[in-house]
Amino acid sequence: xxxxxxxxxxxxxxxxxxxxxxxxxxxxxxxxxxxxxxxxxxxxxxxxxxxxxxxxxxxxxxxxxxxxxxxxxxxxxxxxxxxxxxxxxxxxxxxxxxxxxxxxxxxxxxxxxxxxxxxxxxxxxxxxxxxxxxxxxxxxxxxxxxxxxxxxxxxxxxxxxxxxxxxxxxxxxxxxxxxxxxxxxxxxxxxxxxxxxxxxxxxxxxxxxxxxxxxxx
Amino acid sequence: xxxxxxxxxxxxxxxxxxxxxxxxxxxxxxxxxxxxxxxxxxxxxxxxxxxxxxxxxxxxxxxxxxxxxxxxxxxxxxxxxxxxxxxxxxxxxxxxxxxxxxxxxxxxxxxxxxxxxx
Numbered sequence: 105x106x107x108x109x110x111x112x113x114x115x116x117x118x119x120x121x122x123x124x125x126x127x128x129x130x131x132x133x134x135x136x137x138x139x140x141x142x143x144x145x146x147x148x149x150x151x152x153x154x155x156x157x158x159x160x161x162x163x164x165x166x167x168x169x170x171x172x173x174x175x176x177x178x179x180x181x182x183x184x185x186x187x188x189x190x191x192x193x194x195x196x197x198x199x200x201x202x203x204x205x206x207x208x209x210x211x212x213x214x215x216x217x218x219x220x221x222x223x224x225x226x227x228x229x230x231x232x233x234x235x236x237x238x239x240x241x242x243x244x245x246x247x248x249x250x251x252x253x254x255x256x257x258x259x260x261x262x263x264x265x266x267x268x269x270x271x272x273x274x275x276x277x278x279x280x281x282x283x284x285x286x287x288x289x290x291x292x293x294x295x296x297x298x299x300x301x302x303x304x305x306x307x308x309x310x311x312x313x314x315x316x317x318x319x320x321x
Numbered sequence: 322x323x324x325x326x327x328x329x330x331x332x333x334x335x336x337x338x339x340x341x342x343x344x345x346x347x348x349x350x351x352x353x354x355x356x357x358x359x360x361x362x363x364x365x366x367x368x369x370x371x372x373x374x375x376x377x378x379x380x381x382x383x384x385x386x387x388x389x390x391x392x393x394x395x396x397x398x399x400x401x402x403x404x405x406x407x408x409x410x411x412x413x414x415x416x417x418x419x420x421x422x423x424x425x426x427x428x429x430x431x432x433x434x435x436x437x438x439x
Contacts, residue, residue, distance in 0.1 A: 152326060162396045170389040177385045180377040242404025245397075246412045256397070257419045260390045261426035267386045268435045271379045 112153055120146035133179055141172045158238040383435050387427075394423055 123143035127136050144167040151160035194200070245253040362369040397419065405412050430436060 158400065165396055166389070166393055170385075170392045174382075174385050174389055177377060177382050180375075181379060181382055182376075238400040238403040239407070240404075242400030242402070242412075243407050245400060246404060246408040246415055250415055253397070253415065254418055254422070257422035260393060261422055264386060264390050264426040265429055267383060268430055268433055271383050271435065272433065 109153065113150070116146050116149045116153065119143075120150070134176070137172065137175050137179060140175065141168055144168045144172065156237050158241060380438060383430075387430065387436075390423070390426070394420075 120143050123139045123146060126139040127143060130136050130139060144163065148160045148163035148168065151157075151163055398416070401412060401416050
């Protein structure tokens with residue numbers, strides 16, 4: 105069983121790593137997003153492998169279901185990134201390599217190595233285990249981590265309000281462009297009407313009633 | 322516990338094989354006599370117009386973000402409901418505060434007219 109778990113872990117880790125590498129190297133940004141989704145799926149599978157069912161389901165629900173949709177929408181909102189041949193490496197790519205490597209080796213590796221991992225006791229026989237983790241997470245939210253829990257609500261609200269503010273700025277800008285175009289069109293229509301002025305035309309008077317009444321008086 | 326996921330694994334492999342079989346079979350068995358008309362971009366029998374990319378309205382993004390936020394909210398609700406028996410009334414108050422903060426965001430979005438399609 106343990107070797108099977110190790111083999112499965114290696115398979116999922118390979119999938120995650122390969123997908124992540126494809127995400128940053130592939131040219132087409134939509135394909136990059138799809139590779140990212142594949143990487144998210146692999147992480148969810150790892151959670152399941154650790155018997156953290158709730159985290160696995162939450163990973164699929166939030167990252168695969170929601171965050172990836174957000175990323176794809178963000179790509180669709182941008183103007184034609186796909187066609188342009190963007191360079192994949194900036195001149196300072198080695199800084200981007202050093203910083204996460206340092207973070208990984210100084211923060212994550214020591215934590216994993218020195219942390220005293222406490223494995224949960226196996227559930228008593230005959231009693232079906234609840235979806236593992238959810239109950240403990242919920243109890244922890246209500247007790248030790250109450251403040252982070254409420255702060256998470258504020259964070260989510262701030263994210264929503266921020267997006268609305270940004271989106272409305274965008275919409276305001278578009279509306280101004282629209283009214284400008286309408287003004288230009290209006291001016292053109294007025295000029296066309298003024299050129300055949302001496303002959304009274306019923307079609308022209310029908311367009312603008314105020315001018316029609318002005319010509320009658 | 323892990324053995325239960327063997328079924329999902331089998332299902333997953335089946336789901337990958339199932340669409341691959343007709344594609345590979347069509348590739349291997351089908352005759353290939355391409356003409357320019359056959360190779361043309363096909364879209365419901367109509368002549369394809371414009372580029373494949375269209376720029377989405379920002380409205381979609383607002384809906385997607387609202388979806389993400391309330392998706393996360395539901396994910397928070399689940400462990401809360403699972404632990405409710407252990408914690409009791411205090412949990413109700415804590416979750417009420419959580420929900421009121423989030424509903425505040427929704428009210429703002431509604432008042433601002435972000436939910437109206439323009």
